[in-house]
Amino acid sequence: MNRSAWMASLTVLALLAGGCAREAATAPRAEAARPVKTAVVTAGSPVESRSFPGVVEAATETRLAFRVGGPVVALEVGMGERVARGQVLARIDPRDYRVRVRALEAALAEARAQAKALREGARAEDVAALRAERTAAASRLEEARTNWERYRRLLAEGVVAQAAVDRARTAYDAARAALEALDRNLEKATSGGRPEDLEAMDARIDRLEAELAAARNALADTELRAPFDGVVRDTLVERHETVAPGQPVVSLFQDGRPEVTVRVPEAIAAHPERIAGVVCTVEALPGRRFEAEVKEVGRGTGAANQGYPLTVAVRIPDGVVLQPGMAASVTLALRNPSAEGAVRVPLAAVAADPQGRSRVFRFDPSTSTAVPVPVRTGAVHGGEVEILDGLTPGDEIVTAGARFLRPGQPVRRLGR
Incomplete structure (x- = not known):
């Protein structure tokens, strides 16, 4: 090949390379899939669970006092001691009364x-x-x-x-x-x-x-006796101390069946018949669950935004001791017939379309895209909202970040 032919070949190759580069520069780049969390929609249950924190309390606790006054001559019990009904706890000087x-x-x-x-x-x-x-x-x-x-x-x-x-x-x-x-x-x-x-x-x-x-x-009252079987929480006076009638001397609690008091919202306090079951757990006994029953529901909150007091009596098996003051949690099984078959989704799964209407994004596994679905929302329950129309059990939806998506946007499931 002579020099001129060789130069011509180089020129043709350069032109072809430039055209390919321009074509590559002008071709559209494929959009990266956005990672999202998804969940499969399930039908609602007629019973829902709500948990509330509380503290273990004695079913019966009282501060005992003499009905007469005088110097204390004997304290027969100490803190933490078990006592029987009728047992003498303390005495005051009986001479003047005799x-x-x-x-x-x-x-x-x-x-x-x-x-x-x-x-x-x-x-x-x-x-x-x-x-x-x-x-x-x-x-x-x-x-x-x-x-x-x-x-x-x-x-x-x-x-x-x-x-x-x-x-x-x-x-x-x-x-x-x-x-x-x-x-x-x-x-x-x-x-x-x-x-x-x-x-x-x-x-x-x-x-x-x-x-x-x-x-x-009055002479008999110089002896302070236990009104029930229980445990001494504390002694509140010292020997030789002169006490007045009605002054607390011994604090006594009954440990047979402890109680837990929690604060519940108005919707539960107003309809205690919705409570289908009660379970209590105690932080000091991980993994143990104790059946309980509602004892009473208070009618006043005591202060704004505190909830209504609900007290449950805990059934404890033999050999288990729940001390007053232990941190506890009460889980209520609440009947909710209107929720049977209803669909609930996280609040973050619901977004608004440009017209302000509610929608969710369903994940389309065939195209790996987010498909908008108009929905009609209902009541809010904690961090979830009822979907009255638009979804059916089995639909896989985006559960977080829906407001950042656009129709047809490529997505991929997190963790897959």
């Missing part, structure tokens, strides 16, 4: 003896003595009457002065009064006391019996 009981017992015995004497009358020898004394008094009265009449005749004859007659009259009046007093005493001795005296004595006995009962109760 003295009060004995004094009232003596006063009551005296009053009863006096009442018996009033009803039965005096003894026979006392009655005989009164009758003898009355006989003597009657004789003295007759003698005084005779003297008074004699002095009156002598005054009429001018033999004695008026003063002598007056002295005789005074002696007669005194003798008559003495006889009348003896007659009353004799009547009382033979027939008993007057009705009003007996009523007054009976009233006194009733008062003393009531005071004695109160004093005996």
